[in-house]
Amino acid sequence: MNKCSHGTAFGWHTLRAAILIAGMLLLSQLSARAQRLANPLRQVLRHDTTGLARVLARPDFYRVQILYTRIRRDKVGTPHFRRYRYRLRPREYFYPASTIKLAAAALALEKLHAMSTTVAGLTPESVMLTDSAFAAQTRVRRDTSAASGRPSVAHYVRKALLVSDNDAFNRLYEFVGPAELNASLARLGLRHSRLQHRLSVGDQEPGSRHTNPVAFYADTAATQLLHRQPAAYYAGPWPQPKLRNQKIGQAYLQGERRVDEPLDFSQKNAFSLPDLQRLLRAVLFPETLPPAQRLQLGPSDYVLLRKALSQLPRESQHPRYDAANYPDTYAKFLLGGGGLAPLPPGVRVFNKMGQAYGFLIDNAYVVDADKGVEFLLSAVVYVNADGVLNDDKYEYDLIGFPFMRDLGQRVYEAALKKK
Template identity: 45%
Template sequence: MLTGHLNPTSSFLDTLLSSHAAKLGPVFNDPSRYRLQIIYTRIDRDAGNRPHFTDYYYRTDTGSYFYPASTVKLPATALALEKLNDLNIPGLNRNTPMFTDSLPGISPAVLTDSSAANGLPSIAQYIKKILLVSDNDAFNRLYEFIGQETFNKRLWEQGYSSTQIRHRVGVTGITPEQNRYTNAISFRQNGTEIYHQPVAHSNLEFSSRHDLMGRSYYNDKEELVNSPMDASKKNRIPLADLHGILRSIIFPESVTKSKRFRLNDSDYHFLYYCMSAQPEESSHPVYDTTEFHHNYVKFLLFGGETNNHITANIRSFNKPGWAYGFLTDIAYIADFSNKVEFMLSATVYVNEDGVLNDKHYQFQETGEPFMKALGEVIYEYELQRKRQHTPDLSRFIINYDKSIH
């Protein structure tokens, strides 16, 4: 596992970005202040359409902490599907109704899901909600199914040794010890129980950390604490790990078996659909597109803009996260008209006053415009870049009018 600063293959990315400094604005002009990190992967296909990768890093430092927020949900979707495959129980699949018992004081029960066609919760429905609109509760249910111990051990086995997934997201007042407990879960079909998972407790030993965020923060009692927030027991995934996880999902054949999730073609196709679809293209769940608009979770290149319909022929297969002033997006972007593809990941900190939990972050004013500009710089470079072999991207072309289960 790489630690510390990741050196660029050359100064290419630095030179390219510097030539567009005016377009990239204040974030690029003061990258230290905004804790900017970028990874760009150029993809070149050979005559057999096999992808070859060249990675370029800008200020990427595995030792520099940023709060990963909802980006932790991407490995959860893959690990939940992997666990179903590992269980290998007849009748148990991503669409099997899944019923979660309550854990008093920690997590409520889930017995129904009004967003599903059949009104019942399932792994598939949770994955859709995670990737279409970054639903927090959906992630928490997958976290409980996977289990804290398995979640971390599998990522460590794949080489992501600096990663720590320690808690549910979007809930307050739960201690680190309580987050070690996961609910009892039953999968039932037509009244017959197919699989039961009892309450579990993780005994995992995490390596110690000293991660801090912000200058001050409001605690759970809404009291201002005039010191940095201790993030040492919060979730952690370096940008290089997130980028690697994305590559292992989009290009599983390009990574070693040890770094691959144990998924089948149907799993990958389902993930590609959910990662690239827009909220308005979903029939179950149906979303209010006033809130969950076209680019609700699309930041790189699309800028999270309500009316930024670039073209239906460009898709971002991505997973973003935003919280505490940290905005992160990891994306594989494909232009099916111009036969262009690349991977791009970036994180930026937009919290001018340094106060956490005051809800005064500059996501829309600063973070999202930068993500859009960065995506445009790389995309425009890729449009004019000469390729020896035109990529066949048909694997990623999806019929969004057809509901995928």
Template identity: 45%
Template sequence: MFQRKYTGLIDSLMYSRQADFAAILKNPKKFEVQIIYTQINRDSLNRPTLKSYYYEVDKNRYFYPASMVKLPAALLALEKINGLKAKGIDKFTTMRTDSARAPQTTVRKDTTAQGGNPSVAHYIKKMFLVSDNDAFNRLYEFIGQAYFNEHLWEKGYKDALIIQRIHGKFDLETNRYTNPVRFVEGKKTLHRQAELHNKKQYSYPIQNPRKGKAHIDKQGKKVNQPFDFSDHNYISLQDLHDMLKAVVFPEVLPASKRFNLKPDDYQWLRTCMSAYPRESTEPAYPKKPDSFRKYLWLGNGKQPAPSAIRIFNKVGQSYGFMIDCAYIVDFEKKIEFMLSAV
């Protein structure tokens, strides 16, 4: 039996369930677990008060965010599309992606969308329902690399650097270039955005983003050295947790950390984040269980989620890292809380 070391609420709860958490508690440096739990209390007028608790949270400890980058992508894409309102454009307007150079590719149709027309709204839906990677890449291209990062930093999300698409044949340099984009209504072009090129060189926010003992290089050979993530995306768990707050509880954040969204944007985000794949018809995912992309509450079980529970979340999983940022509500028992972990 190992000695208990109490540092806060979360680890005291873990110590009370040692059979489940013994490995992590014995060797926290090996597993590099970080947890943020936010307790939510409401007053007589239903106004929320949030109090957060932390376990091993460290913005300087690198983890690859994987699909977690889709959360800020959704927020920034909606904010940018709202800036085009005067041109008659909204999140449902058809969006055509063009190509200006290799390895960029075009998008004319989306067979999973109503009418076959791609849009910001539909890309967001696919990102949250099944973590669609191409949907993220298309929003990354619409947002642009410079806008993506500098708008996050301006809002106070300083511990973030988004410099790559997810998968594809792009490298650090070609990820600086983002495709031309058009918004159309029938045969009429409402807005045309030229290819964007981010000429700025950003310093990496983590001093030594190397992980592991060995890795497989691009030629398929084993290299007995840690993998260098310095040309990969980065977001701290705290920033991700706060971005989730910006969706669910924007009123508790300073105005500077909120996004310029309309009421129906918040509703769209919350609907897409909390939906189970079986509830979608466009696109349809009849074979995916409720637990798909709902790690913290449902794990890898195949049973349907309880009808009273909704999970508003985003997950990421790659390179041995697993992340989930969730707002979980039991409407019957009137219990709600936020939980983010890597």
């Protein structure tokens, strides 16, 4: 009798425990489902438009990643951030292309700001002349697009951010240098990123380690020397962030020769999507980051960066851009589709985009002050159906730009409805 009672009690306790565990699992699943349904980004992505549906049907094939950060302000105007993601893979490699130019621009201004404490009269507008000291390096003494006819850090920043000028980035890379660039990325908490070479000049070892001599002058005649920076060589190891899938494609062209193996990007620039958005936030909302991870810039430096990030090409006086070749959304992929569509009335976009090797990336802060809408949106998509790199046969116009345009528009429209 006692044996039977003990067995019955044991069975009841076991059954009750099983029921409790099953209930907890069910609640957990329901909670996870509720969170997914409450995710405004996933709700947006369910809209079946031509641009979105085609990519989202095969997200791994298109290597799509999206990071949306909703911004809400309290009664005193303090911004509060909440992130939502779609297939976000910080360690999955994509070629960041020109998105890295924001890092070079910000860190060049940071370096100049520090130098100005010991070099009297040195400013971002000071004449900056670049010399050469190693194979394939080039000199710069004039810039006809500048009001003064001379290059400067400020002018390179404007050119790099307004229309994504590659030479402007290269000059900033040479001024700051790879050692300081990568040390600064680490200091800012950007752990899945590296800057390892110039752009569009075939830069690689050992040339990428050598940087040009640079001199700054107080006058446009370049007779009043402020500071001279000698040529430098970086002998240290390149950063090795823990990234996956750095070999991309099935083949690539090397000149006229086809190489039937993936292209290895392990020695190329890298910048994860979260790192890109965090850097943009450091420029636009520095007070929201820990003091140790903020850019060390002056107020005028922030003004310069923010203006260059948001300005339309036709709004720039120096450099001046022809509207026929540089439409308003030329450098606005999200919402604008790289020239496909105008921005909605009243909308301002602070962004840096990139396009290369079949990758399209945009890293943007979108604000509509009149309607009280603002958010951060960063996205990458890979459009290379034949799997061959360097053949210039990418589906940018057919798939990539429409996807970026529609994604930006849908997120903006959804944000309006939440107001």
